[in-house]
Amino acid sequence: MSSRSVGTHFEYQAEAYLKAQGLTLVERNFRLHGGEIDLIMRDQDYWVFVEVKFRYNATVEHPLGQIRQGQLQRIRHCAKVYLYSNDLSEYLTPCRFDVVAITADPAELLWVKDAF
Template structure:
């Protein structure tokens, strides 16, 4: 049986492949800081996309997208600001968004602009 980290990496790779097929360009993955972690960082034309990947085996306790709490959103936002600062990207002028890629069982759900800052 896989541990949680291996399982997370597996589903992040599935999300990565799916999103590349949708025309997004891969930039980075698993960017972590003391503030939080971003699973995938991609580009959709001129827009930076910070993607939180969530997986649930089934809907017994709710679907995968319901696990992206306000607290988790805040951590992703802070980590995104940190990444943009490291890359010397001006957050005032650069277009960016936060997406959720949720996998519940065999069902994928890509939610564009799932939350904002």
């Protein structure tokens, strides 16, 4: 299985988990040159931009430790463009950035609301 298909598999797993928690999917894999948002969801009035991270083994590096400053900036930029392209104000629209971290060993799914 390619790393892309592995990533897609775990994005669907994260999506199913978040839907079970009451969120609604708006869009998957919103891409711009140089950036991507894995999932865009709604949590009542909030627009939620979700980064999904997966690692087979959490003892090497936990998925939360993989998110670097440059990636955070790219995700924020993508979110601004998404809001703008949907006639939403980045200043007036309630939104947050969540992370879903998934590991295979040990099997764990961790949802961090308002992660950054």
